[in-house]
Amino acid sequence: MGVSTSAPATGVRLVAMDFPPVNALPVRGWYELAAALRTAGADPSVRCVVLAAEGRGFNAGVDIKEIQAAEGHTALIGANHGCSEAFAAVYDCPVPVVAAVHGFCLGGGIGLAGNADAIVASEDATFGLPELDRGALGAATHLARLVPQHLMRALYYTSRTATAEELRRHGSVWRVVPRAELREAALELAGEIAAKDGALLRLAKAAINGIDPVDVRRSYRFEQGFTFEANLAGLSDGHRDAFIAGSNGKG
Known part of the structure; x- marks a missing residue:
């Protein structure tokens, strides 16, 4: 359990998350x-x-049970900073990052996938931000990289999700495959990228990030300020408690 790293092919690193149950x-x-x-x-x-x-x-996303069990604001602040660092590590990675997304991609998952260079998704993958239902605000920065502006707003305000196929039609998902073929498809794209000149790839990543119209790290940190404001205003605890009660504390 945790984060593992492996080398499935020349020039490719696979970083995998494993934090049961969700x-x-x-x-x-x-x-x-x-x-x-x-x-x-x-x-x-x-x-x-x-x-x-x-x-x-x-x-x-974040472990809501951990946030609710902690004294004061330590876990909430830790989650804010931790998410910011993980999202930035994807975006600032000196080489391209391919996200292989299956099942649910929610909350913090949108931050990770939205900052990736390419996304390969399984047919059962769904993408969304249930933040308002969890007493939080954030990652609209990254959802806006996956869908057009007005769709992002509608998804955000309703907490609805979009399918992998819908995102493919919007151009943000490279390929949609059966779940059993996801890892292979992601590694296939990664292998095609890794066949290029490594030095040029690193220059290309820096160049493309440099012309991005939105500073994603600053934009996301701005959003996080409103999450903390909602918490201080007493708007968040009830939503988080209700979510834990409804999910039996499974996150």
Whole structure:
């Protein structure tokens, strides 16, 4: 359980999340993921990273049970900083990152997938931000990288999800495959990328990030301020408690 790294092909690193039962990451998990991504990207032999997950879904966001069990605001602040670091580690990775998404991709999962360079998804993958239902605000920055602006707003306000096929039609998902073929399809794309000149790939990643119209790290941190404001205003605890009660504390 935790974050693992492997080398399934020349020039490719596979970073996988495994936090049962639903890959709702605790504070330490976000930092562990950020460290693994940074280590992979710092290796000069690596030309592409695949970010994947084990279990029922790609990522269900933060561990709400951990936040509610902690004294004061320590866990909430830890989750805010941890998510910010993990999302930035994807975006700032010196080489392209391919996200292999299956099942649910919610909350923090959108931050990870939205900051990836490419997404390969299984047919059962769904993407969304249930933040308002959890007493939080955030990752609209990253959802806006996956769908058009007005759709992002409607999905955000309703907490609805979009399917992998819908995202493929919007151009943000590279390929949709049966779940059993997901890892192979993601590694196939990663292998095609890794066949390029490694030095040029790193220059290309820096160049493309440099022309991005939105500073994703600053934008997301701005959003997080409203999450903390909602918490201080007493708007969040009831939603988080209700979610835990309804899910039997499974995240």
